[in-house]
Amino acid sequence: MPEIILRNVTKRFGKFVAVDRLDLAIADGDFVTLLGPSGCGKTTTLRMIAGLETPTEGEILIDGRIVFSSETGVDVSPDKRDVGFLFQNYALWPHMTVEQNISFGLENLKWDKPRIRARVDKLLATLKIEPFGKRYPSELSGGQQQRVAIARTLATGPKVLFMDEPLSNLDAKLRTEMRAELKRLHVETDSTFVYVTHDQLEAMTLSTKTCLMKEGLLQQYAPPLEVYHSPANVFVADFVGSPTMNFIEGYGKNVNLDEIKLSVGGLDLIFTPVSGSITLRDDQEIILGIRPEYIPIGESGQGKARVYSTLPSGMETVVKIQVGALQLTSVVFGAIDFEIDGEVRFGFSGDDCIIFDKETGMNLALGRLTIL
DSSP states (O other): OOOEEEEEEEEEETTEEEEEEEEEEEOTTOEEEEEOSTTSSHHHHHHHHHTSSOOSEEEEEETTEEEEETTTOOBOOGGGTTEEEEOTTOOOOTTSOHHHHHHHHHHHTTOOHHHHHHHHHHHHHHTTOGGGTTOOGGGSOHHHHHHHHHHHHHTTOOSEEEEESTTTTSOHHHHHHHHHHHHHHHHHHTOEEEEEESOHHHHHHHOSEEEEEETTEEEEEEOHHHHHHSOSBHHHHHHSSSSOOEEEEEEEEEEETTEEEEEETTEEEEEEESSSOOOOOTTEEEEEEEOGGGSOBSTTOSEEEEEEEEEEOSSEEEEEEEETTEEEEEEEESSOOOOTTOEEEEOOOSSOEEEEETTTOBEEEEEEEEEO
8 A cells, every 4th residue: 555745745826825835644544634624725735646736846756656746847647646536526427327337447447347347246345335236326315326436436446545525415414324434445445545525523533644724734634633632723723623612812821830820711720731841921822722521510610600502412412601701612411401591610621721822823731720
């Protein structure tokens, strides 16, 4: 299986910089998700690796071979890069049956008929679409069409499978089912998957690594749980997680080697770093980030708050609480509801509360919070 390496890859469209000096290494067998808002450069990055877009500068290697270099003028065509591309609209031939769609690329490669038959049968079984072999795309559901498109892409045995928002046309239930199928398919095929999405839940659930981009610049490249628990900056913290992280602006100062006093939103807190000591200037402007699940509501809480809104869903309840002028979002697990305008007690738990520098937005430290 190949390793994909991007070195200082830049793509400009006139004066607009779509991708800016991107360095990325995708290891053998990884499932890497390119994540970010619309216009961040994720699809452009995917297309440059596949050879469908020509970088302005930089170098791209697949399996140790240079497939693009702005310095030497190398630009290997897409069909010579040994990659498969799954488009958002599936692009199935409407006049061909499922079997014919899957075998089309193999016939162009001059495979003999017994070998084509064996390959098609294996893919039909792997993607669980054996009953639909004689049907046409118009006779299939969206999920079935997507499986056919994956089977057709995998037929020629590409080293890498590229996917550009392949689940966006499916309904919510089917999207959840197909996530599970894609994750299992990744393990069964032992292929390298590179996947574009703007949906942070897809990135969290599918990836071995997530590449989060903003305005063409790489923000963080790490396993999904690391991105969630230790975001590199405020943008990453805000983009990943639902409900979103609580952000409270305020001031901080060191009170001793391992404690920081924070004044945020009318609350006085002690922050104890767990990721190494940090030094703040006196009354340095900071942003405190707290995930909703780290604000438990219960009788043992140190602080008092008023319930602003409550959204029970059965498995969990999202509660907005008012603490003076400050509004915080909490997630309480279980079938629990609260009375609006009722008084509750709250606190802070876990070691993953974060201090960000307000000026740069960068993550300064993870730690525990205590209410004074």
